[in-house]
Amino acid sequence: MTKFNYTAKDFKSAAEVRWCPGCGDYAIMNAVQKTMADMDIAHKDFAVISGIGCSSRFPYYMSTYGFHTIHGRAAAIASGVKSANPALTVWVITGDGDSLAIGGNHFIHLVRRNIDLNLILFNNKIYGLTKGQYSPTTDRGFITKTSPFGTIEDAFVPGQLVLGSRGTFFARALDSNVKHTQEVLADAAQHKGTSVVEVLQNCVIFNDGIHDYVADPKFRAERQLFLKKGQPMIFGEQEDKGLILENGHLKVVKIGENGITRNDILVHHPEEDNLGLQVALINMALPEFPVAMGVVRSVEAPVYDQEMKKQIETVQSKRRVSCMDELLQSGNTWTVDGENCSEPVKFFDNKCFEK
């Protein structure tokens, strides 16, 4: 029994959606709307904040409160929204350029403060809105309009950046796998603190197929490892492959070979503060490893907006000054009341304007 009985449709606005046909953003938006409906929180209490880029048009297509801001600053603006009103459920929609290039500073500090926001990072490894330049997640050597001879720089791995910024929640999903994206978003919404969900997203026009090798449904079981809390990290068509630690490094092994059994396979604990292993999971790349999908890390830590509220309440519980008049009259003051003193004049009578 839910309070509101919302469906995904309740979160769609009347605005015409203008992403390119086939864009991965459609699937992600469907997953978000479904997740919001399932959260059973009053519609008026959602705020969706975005920066600039294709994905950042997102708020216009939602029927919630929304703010389409400026390039790179969604994280900072959302931080202000949530700090001002912690009762709101705030979602940040951003891309690899918006969050990791121009907005990199706000991104890492949002994560460090652990403000209770849900941030969805649409990673298509390209600048789409400006028509095809390389981004901070574009792989070394990749040819784009601004790297006609290939890039000569390494890419950010978003999860590394999140964990390096003391992130408490990081998950990865794939645009075309709506069901799994929705599960991950639900976990992100549950998390107290900043939750970053990297969605591998396809840009049909400027970077079509960039995630195909990972995403190809035919090889999904072989190329993607779906992490589940408390479950062994097993993958493969036959569920016969898994991860172990050997000399401090992850290694793919086959169950049944060299005496390996299911019990030897590492069990996933996103709730444990095990940065080394969690970064290793984030770093896994084809062809040696499957790509880790799902919630990599979800640990508890103090939440900024709640701490801010708590601190004010604590100070107020033993305050000596409780209103402006008291503040004005506190501390070192003295009274002037001499013979040659004039009557006081109200500043705004003297200088002002309407009453």
Add this chain to the structure above:
Amino acid sequence: MKDAKVIELEEVAIRFSGDSGDGMQLTGTLFSDTSALLGNDISTFPDYPSEIRAPQGTVGGVSGFQVQLGKKKITTPGDLAHVLVAMNPAALKANAAFLNPGASIIFDVDSFSEKNFEKAQYKTFDAFAELKLEDFIQIPVPITSMTKESLKDLELDNKSVLRCKNMFALGLICWMFDRPLDYIEGFIQKKFGKKPVIAEANLKVLHDGYNYGMNIQQATPQYIVHPAPIEKGLYRNINGNNATAWGFIAAAEKAGLELFIGSYPITPATDVLQALAERKDLGVKSFQAEDEIAGICTTIGAAFAGHLAVTSTSGPGFALKSEALGLSVMAELPIVVVNVQRGGPSTGLPTKTEQSDLLQTLYGRNGESPLVVIAASTPSDCFYYAYLSAKIALERMVPVVLLTDGFLGNGSEPWRVPTMDELPPITPRKATNPELFKPYLRDPETLAREWAVPGMEGYEHRIGGLEKNAAGAVSHDPENHHINTEIRAAKVEKVADMIPELEVVGESEGDLLVVGWGGTYGHMISSVRAMQDAGKKVSLAHFNYIKPLPKNTAEVFSKFKKIVVCELNLGQFASYLRDKVPGLHYYQVNKMKGLPFSVHELVENFEKILEA
């Protein structure tokens, strides 16, 4: 007892000067507060280097604090000092040009050593002759050795002993000006409550300095300054940055809103953030952001969420905030940005005052991006102009920039504190009918849109930096953009309906109208009064409202034969006036030294213009 040479002055300016580690700011502040408590009107001017601890003994490392106290209303910290306390040769050198002829110079004779002469780059070992100060009253005091002697029975390390030197100087000055020590004693006991030995040391040295003054009175001219007749009421001493912070707290309380400040530390504006961070007891939410951009962006977010949201900065930070400020113009959210101006361009003169951000504030954004610009003119009226900035932002749904400067921000004066019922009401434009609500539907009178914030049921809507139509949908329609650009400009102009007309100090017509704006007020009024006392037909029009200008500006200007615009930049307000009130000849007085005007130089300029 006090039968030494007693000099009675109407007003007297005292300058404390030493190494930036010598505690001169504290010494000056304690002396000023003591004087204010006695009923003197005061005006202060801290003048310190941008390095926290520049190399000891060098001229670049000199930190000064000037206070003027008097019987009358004091409007400036004084051009030139009557008394200088110089803790070393560098302090003497740095201040030689700022002394009244015949001023008294108290100096730490122990520090006038060859080594220190070299550090301060003197050419000879006779500082007074080299600086042409031989005719001044020289009062050599062995401050360092007396301090050491005073504390020899306490078990303190040398460094802690030397840190008490400033208290010796302070005690001496208190004797000279007949100030009681009780306020300072109370301060020391509170500050060093957890370090009783340090408290004892400071108190001992303070008293020894005072007694030293009494003992050598034959050689010391004593000054008596009588209390100033002023308005009745409750007073406190306040600097401009604190007054600004408090103005916002008052506005939030009056408006029934919570106050949010998102900001990043920058000299000389940091105190605004600090003063608000301190007031969690009044529910202030302070967010120290990762950079200047996040400072304004968190502020915009808090305004979107329904708070009175403000941010504080200085010139370089204001530049970084430009793009986001444009967003608040477009989204029509009520935020206030305080720019405590300093010398520029670039890092410029971080600790010195200037008025050179005016054109940046008016025009420094992409697109047609109008906003309201207000300037405070004294340390204490920062309170009222901060309050008013918030009122305008909340009632007209428009960003407001409040310009103060380093001189106002750090300078202090006694202030008759108002009560909250003296302040006008603030009525935020919160939306009231969800059936009729549209994000950009406007009040036909004021052109202000309504404010609906997340959590309000039935008002869910989207805003953003893209141009919108009235319903809030993104619009690239040419007509719509043209009209909206005009509306945003007109909305700012309509604020002229809620601000007072321009008042003139002096006759409403005459030979010369002196025009100023913002933090130069104290010096401007002093110089205009001096001209008026000399029988000249000179009046002052000092602006607090820059954009929009008061409605009667052109009319006021038309009554004078000559107009001179004085400002601490190359003529930014003069250019603006040439555009907004055209057809007049504007003379200019400009100064770019990182210092306030002096009354003397203003009077000299006005006389020249009158003769021209």
